[in-house]
Amino acid sequence: MNQREIEKKWQKVWNDKKVFEPEVDGNKPKFLLTFPYPYINAFPHIGHLYTIMRVEAFTRYKKLKGFNVLFPQGWHATGSPIVNAAERVKDREEKQIKIMKDMGFDDSEMKKFENPEYWIDYFAPECEKDYRDIGLSIDWRRKFTTTSVNPHYDKFIRWQFNKLKEGGFVKKGKFPVVWCEKDNGAVGDHARVEGEGETTQEFCLFKFKRGDGSFVVSATLRPDTLMGITNVYVNPKEEYFKIETNGETWIVGNPVIEKLKRQEYEIEEKGKIFGKDLLGEDVTFPVGNIKIPILPATFLDSNYGTGIVHSVPSDSADDLIALQNIQENDKVLDEFGLDKEKVKAIKPIEIFNTPEIGGNSAQYFLDKYKVKSQNQRDLLEKIKKELYKLTFTQSTFNEKYSEFDLVGIKIEEGQEKIKNQLLKNGAINLFYELTGKVVCRCLTPSVVKIVSDQWFLDYGDENWKELAHKCLNNMKLYPEKARQQFNYVIDWLHKWACTREEGLGTRLPWDEKWLIESLSDSTIYMAYYTIAHIIQTLNPNELNDEFFDYMFKNMPYSDNIKVSKEKAEDMKKEFEYWYPVDFRNSGKDLIQNHLTFFIFNHVAIFDEKYWPKGIGANGWVTVDGEKMSKSKGNMISLRDMVKEFSADASRITILNGGESMDDPNWDSGFAKTIMSKIESFFDSFDKTTIESDRTIDRWAESELNRIIKESTEYMEDTSFRSAIQKIFFEMQNLTKWYLARTNNTPGKIFEKIRDATIIMMSPFTAHICEEYWEKYVNQGLVADAAWPEFDESKIDLEIDLFEKTIETTVKDINSVKKLSGIDKPKKVTIIISKSWKYEYFNKVKSLLVETRNIGDILKSLMNEDSLKKYGQEISKMTPKIVSTNRVPQIITSPEKEKEIFNQSLDYFKETFKCHVEIIFGDEFDNPKSNNAIPGKPAIILE
Ligand SMILES: [Zn+2]
The missing domain is CATH 3.90.740.10 (Valyl/Leucyl/Isoleucyl-tRNA synthetase, editing domain)
Structure with a gap:
């Protein structure tokens, strides 16, 4: 199967059918997910992939769960890195030229990169190409770039800052800033080679x-x-x-x-x-x-x-x-x-x-x-x-x-x-x-300087902090343990210098010598996504603060608004439907700035019903166990990954690498082999099914429901690694065992297992799942399917334990084969435990709830008339059972147990290719029968 061909095929179908271009639909609940827009001065690499794949998998999952999902994506160009890099290209600085060449540009292209705007024009579409290639479910109609290069967005940011100023959140004054003596200017986070986040x-x-x-x-x-x-x-x-x-x-x-x-x-x-x-x-x-x-x-x-x-x-x-x-x-x-x-x-x-x-x-x-x-x-x-x-x-x-x-x-x-x-x-x-060492891009160590006319956002304001806490308290965090850190950062944040003199960006509307810096123009733009595809069609000169007030602040439509009422109403519907943000995901390093600013700015500007609902924070990618770094050469670009491993392999490998806030590991070995494993797993579904209601069919149904239930819980939590373990590995075990036990004649439940597997795998390996969905189901797209429901009442622990009994008995027979040297037995005898042991174990189980004292337990056992006659055996076995806690999980009766084994008789015969007999220990005069206990029969090979 040519994975890359499949990927191209389905990406085209999703695009042509506008599968991920959702429209406002009042009858459907919505879910808005965002990934911070990346800074576009290079091609996206493996470090971005993990964070964005968490948004991607969650988007597809929520869609399968029946939500109208929106995953928009824009590009960030604010700040000085692009300007600085363009400047260095102009100087033909050695290091910068090497960076350009490593990205694949030759000398003839350098001239163009002297212009900062060319970087935006070049990298925005290139990044989009890479994201599309990996099959992300983004609504591309809503893409945009930041800075004054995009006059529509520029108007929006100006409005944002006017609102912040009106609310008293932006102030001017003396302010300690991280400063470069050589550049004679403030050193923003992005302009550092060392010390990001230090303040x-x-x-x-x-x-x-x-x-x-x-x-x-x-x-x-x-x-x-x-x-x-x-x-x-x-x-x-x-x-x-x-x-x-x-x-x-x-x-x-x-x-x-x-x-x-x-x-x-x-x-x-x-x-x-x-x-x-x-x-x-x-x-x-x-x-x-x-x-x-x-x-x-x-x-x-x-x-x-x-x-x-x-x-x-x-x-x-x-x-x-x-x-x-x-x-x-x-x-x-x-x-x-x-x-x-x-x-x-x-x-x-x-x-x-x-x-x-x-x-x-x-x-x-x-x-x-x-x-x-x-x-x-x-x-x-x-x-x-x-x-x-x-x-x-x-x-x-x-x-x-x-x-x-x-x-x-x-x-x-x-x-x-x-x-x-x-x-x-x-x-x-x-x-x-x-707070720690900071080194500017010009390689000069930074210092602290008090500047007297600095504009800052006053995150130290107590009332503002209180609102931020209120927002956080009502938010779901993925994982919950990130909450402590958010609380800490909200308390600890103080004044934040929000303007710079150099770089690209939006000018401060009331003091135009200043540019708004990159961590301040990226806090509420998720609201802009809701109208981005429409606003682009307007003349930017028509956009004024009154328009944005109407759009986002619920102010009435007024004569000062130049956009037609009809159009404005259409856009407002989009905002009111899609907002607030349901899930924003980012690296855990951004809790200390971006993610918390996101909270602060929302509570400053929007009504409470538009405050964010959920934030995810994740760890940093390691590659084959090593920290990622340019010098190690392991910062694989997205396009190289897809070329080498395929999109689906990259998608599932990175999410299988970790979860919660732990650092995920990219495992190249896994990436190389996973697709052929998925293929052979999915191929194993190619079986004719029969109508049947055997115990093994009920077991399969129980297992299916259990796996769906547990996977769903993990998916809801964005614990994708655990979900993959369930959906891929446990489903595979279920399928294999079920096919073996039914001698490749599965019941109808097999089709449910097949469909559920393909649907539940699709957030991870979206393309190959479409391919097999077409092959087996051939109805609609798996992307549009419904996540399987589970029926708690179908989860039958007893049946599962019986099945485990069969499984361990097979293992036991195999080890007896090895020990006895009887490679091809003529007969296998399975001896069910003697009936008094069922009573005995039930009694021990109930006694263990009260005490672990062996003396007390033995005394109680000997008080039972029916057990007295086995006193010698009981006093010998009880201490061992109590100390190792070897009480069978399920204790039924000899009759029930024999029935279970009888139902599996064909399977045993088929597996061991010989005569198999199941007998009661009570009726079998052989010392071996004393070895059997409930749920664990004794075995004789001849
Ligand atoms: Zn400097």
Whole structure:
């Protein structure tokens, strides 16, 4: 079978029959699914495939379930990567030229790629071609690209930002941004070679006053722990700087000075002082009556914060262990002439109450993880995170915080209050660091800079956060365990710079020197899909804010709207029918920005009934067990995959590679062989069926219903790997066993198994399923079929267990064959267990519910008159049965069991090609009959 030919054939049929071009249909429930539009500066590759296949499989599944499904797709071109790449092509930069050549372009084409718009014109249709080639069920009428290149979309984004501004969500002001000193500009996520998702983080600078009025300054993320401060640490070997800022003299490490300057601190350097010269001094803090010593710490890194820290040993494991180390180290105390008595008297000060732990969480965690030394970095890092998470959400302030009015209040509720109070007193200042290393595309490490005229989305706004939580609370998440992370991100997000000066995009409508950046113009465009195919036919000049207000905000049609009422009403029907988004799926790395922005912007702009209903998040693809990377050369492009493995093989291989938020693995070996396996499985359905109602037919029906039920549950959850295991592998086992047991004369149920298999496989291997659907059913398309229903009442556990009994008996006979060396037996005797054992096992089963004490169980058994006479045997076998839990799952009667085996007599004869006899153990005087137990007969070969 030529798989690629089949694929072309069915893709044409789907296209010609407009199978995936849904229309508004009030009689049908709808389901809108989206995959984030990819950035079109390259061909799509295996990394995209997993995420998009999750949307694809779910789309086809929901369609089979009777939904009117819409899966639209657009292309993203906003931001500077394309502009930068075009610029580098213009410069014929070596690295960029290599990238172009690796993509298959020759020198004659370079000229064209100097123009950024050419990238869009070129890659949008090429990406579409690849998506079509893999058989995605996209409604291509609704495709579009972003930026001002597309004036219709440009109008929509302008409207979005006008709405955000009206609502007070966009603000202008001083703002810490990730900055490139070389480019003299902000470094957006897309413009980084390292550090995507890293952002700026606010530190509090605590100023501790010395005797001479100057301050030693430490940096902390935890202003809330101030009442537990026991000392300040400086590095005795470090040279510190005296600087004057804002009328105060500060002592800080050298690296922080440049950082402070970029953050609008005016600084004059006043000389140096060695860390060792500060040791032993007492310093004071104006709030909380704090007077503490300065102690030495050689572990301090002057590149981090100010190069000076203060210590809170009750709530920082690092601080506690450092304190213990110095208290034990007489040599160091002597070396720096410190007052030993005084240092050794320092004790952690309890400041929080933590449920089940109390006031000294640092000690608790050191004990828990048995940390003895400052050098156990991994464990200490782990503790740091765990401890912070625990105290932040669970602990409350103790009575030391009465002057803040916070006693009994949770840390997460009081932290901000303390910070604001300290700021007001002038006891602290603010300072920003990056959350992690960021390197700009120009390879310069990024820094933090405060810019004063930055437009930002104020995701830190409490009311806005509340709405976002409300939306999240009503949403289904795939998987549910992503919820914690969403909640965290909603709480943690703060101001987000939403404009840039460079790149492609939409201009900020009220301040056109700015372009809206790429994570901000991609938050509500799923609404645009609902009307995209119609809006494209309009003159963009007709589109104004009043039109979009009518469309999306339920404002009345007014004279200011230039689009005809009829047309506008048609479009509005589309929006109202298709919206909200039912499923948006993306990589888990986008939870921290895109997916959460998607929530925020929806709640800011739309009525509640249009808020998103579901989000999926998935892991990152590995290829044959290895991380995907350009340098490893394993970032297979979609087009190469399809060429090498076929579309269906690629589709099922990637979804079989993983699920939930685990990283899926692409297994080339699986991809190479899967299609021929599917083919031979589907070919095995080519059988004549008969009318029959044998036990084996009922078993097959039970199994079919069970598999449908379990597969449906997995599909609903987007647990596609588990679904594939059921639908492909378990269905195959069912089919094989059923055909063997019926000697290739299956009953009518076989056709149901066949149809259900092909339908349920079709979300994964859509093309080959159409081919076999045509062959066997020849009625309509499998894409339009109905997902099989299951009938719970047909799932018969008893019959299934009987069938397993047959299966294990066959296995047992085979192993007896091997052990006895009788390769071609003349006779097989199957001995059904003696009848007293049925009573015995039933009794043991009920006793086990109450106790596992062998003595008690034996005593109860011996109280049964009917069992007494088997006392010797019972006292021998019971301990073994209880300890290994070897109680048969199903205990019927000898008669019932014999009947089951009798029904399968032909099968046994056929399998072992000899005479087979089934007899009751009660009637067979042979010691072997004692080996039989209910559900597991004894076997004699002759
Ligand atoms: Zn740069």
